[in-house]
Amino acid sequence: MMKQSKTNKMGELRLMKGNEAFAEAAIRAGVDGYFGYPITPQSEVIEYLMAEKPHERTGMVVLQAESEVASINMLYGGGGSGKKVMTSSSSPGISLMQEGLSYMAGGEVPCVVANVVRGGPGLGDIQPAQSDYFQSVKGGGHGDYRLPVLAPSSVQEMSDFVPIAYELAFRYRTPVLIISDGLIGQMMEKVELFDQMPRLTDEEINELYPWATNGKPKGKKRRVITSLDLDPYKLEKHNFKLQSKYKTIEAEEVRCEIIECEDADYIIIAYGSSARISQKAIQLAREEGLKVGLLRPITLWPFPKKPINELVEKGVKGILSVEMSAGQMVEDVKLAVRERTKVEHFGRYGGVIHSPEEVLEALKNQIIGD
Numbered sequence: 001m002m003k004q005s006k007t008n009k010m011g012e013l014r015l016m017k018g019n020e021a022f023a024e025a026a027i028r029a030g031v032d033g034y035f036g037y038p039i040t041p042q043s044e045v046i047e048y049l050m051a052e053k054p055h056e057r058t059g060m061v062v063l064q065a066e067s068e069v070a071s072i073n074m075l076y077g078g079g080g081s082g083k084k085v086m087t088s089s090s091s092p093g094i095s096l097m098q099e100g101l102s103y104m105a106g107g108e109v110p111c112v113v114a115n116v117v118r119g120g121p122g123l124g125d126i127q128p129a130q131s132d133y134f135q136s137v138k139g140g141g142h143g144d145y146r147l148p149v150l151a152p153s154s155v156q157e158m159s160d161f162v163p164i165a166y167e168l169a170f171r172y173r174t175p176v177l178i179i180s181d182g183l184i185g186q187m188m189e190k191v192e193l194f195d196q197m198p199r200l201t202d203e204e205i206n207e208l209y210p211w212a213t214n215g216k217p218k219g220k221k222r223r224v225i226t227s228l229d230l231d232p233y234k235l236e237k238h239n240f241k242l243q244s245k246y247k248t249i250e251a252e253e254v255r256c257e258i259i260e261c262e263d264a265d266y267i268i269i270a271y272g273s274s275a276r277i278s279q280k281a282i283q284l285a286r287e288e289g290l291k292v293g294l295l296r297p298i299t300l301w302p303f304p305k306k307p308i309n310e311l312v313e314k315g316v317k318g319i320l321s322v323e324m325s326a327g328q329m330v331e332d333v334k335l336a337v338r339e340r341t342k343v344e345h346f347g348r349y350g351g352v353i354h355s356p357e358e359v360l361e362a363l364k365n366q367i368i369g370d
Contacts, residue, residue: 041185050062088113098135150300153184155189184273268294278322281322
């Protein structure tokens with residue numbers, strides 16, 4: 001169920017933080033411009049880019065904007081001209097970007113945004129959490145729109161998902177969100193880096209993207225990107241177009257990883273850091289003779305409803321949704337299951353990280369029972 005990146009590995013290994021791996025991947029993916037604002041626990045992204053001076057390596061622009069509101073609107077301009085543009089932030093900063101993201105979804109402007117989630121609500125703390133799920137997968141801003149959402153669970157995937165995100169962004173002309181958390185952003189692991197990809201020239205952009213606003217081509221129609229239409233019937237027609245695109249994404253772009261589910265009586269569903277912890281929990285369960293598997297959503301939207309359905313149809317007796325939140329993804333799990341088996345939630349809040357032993361204990365108490 002997991003689609004592979006088309007990037008070629010070059011065998012170069014480095015020990016890197018998740019934030020650093022993401023930043024290096026941006027350079028290697030041929031990104032034209034990064035516009036961001038520092039906020040813990042993702043500040044290493046812009047710090048790494050500033051230190052690496054990618055303008056000397058590839059010509060990539062790196063700019064610290066005056067705010068998150070400014071940075072997302074810089075993406076609107078850069079993405080509208082067909083350039084690969086990017087920003088990153090953490091929970092309160094992503095909230096400030098929601099109006100711009102809605103504008104970009106309405107104007108069908110591609111970009112990549114990374115959210116290294118921290119505890120909340122409000123200013124919260126700088127510890128890892130997964131409490132931005134609703135904001136990420138339900139649109140986040142105003143109006144009817146959806147964003148493809150990729151959820152890495154390792155430092156390696158913080159690198160690998162960058163070119164995948166751009167592939168989706170330009171294929172479907174949409175912002176794409178990579179949702180990580182403070183644990184993955186700050187932890188260090190070995191990373192295998194992919195080859196440098198070339199930046200597109202202006203001529204190549206004009207050839208590939210006839211919508212890009214790079215001036216009126218001679219003898220052709222003006223290129224206009226906007227999310228404004230005062231004629232409700234025209235705006236409705238545009239919304240029909242967007243909804244059709246989202247249905248295509250739901251049909252074509254589901255990604256998930258299924259671990260030890262072939263004979264499983266019970267399933268844990270978890271993403272990101274929670275999936276790493278839950279993988280150890282199913283190992284502990286197997287050692288006790290309990291047949292437990294793990295389904296890890298890689299795309300939080302589109303959500304892997306079909307793979308969950310298939311597991312339920314095979315006779316799974318219960319599902320535990322493990323999250324570092326008060327219970328958000330569990331709602332999508334329940335919608336997929338449609339009351340055909342027991343579904344419960346286990347979570348820690350405010351930046352507290354659960355242990356594998358706690359996950360197994362919750363599975364026994366809430367799902368397996370006596």
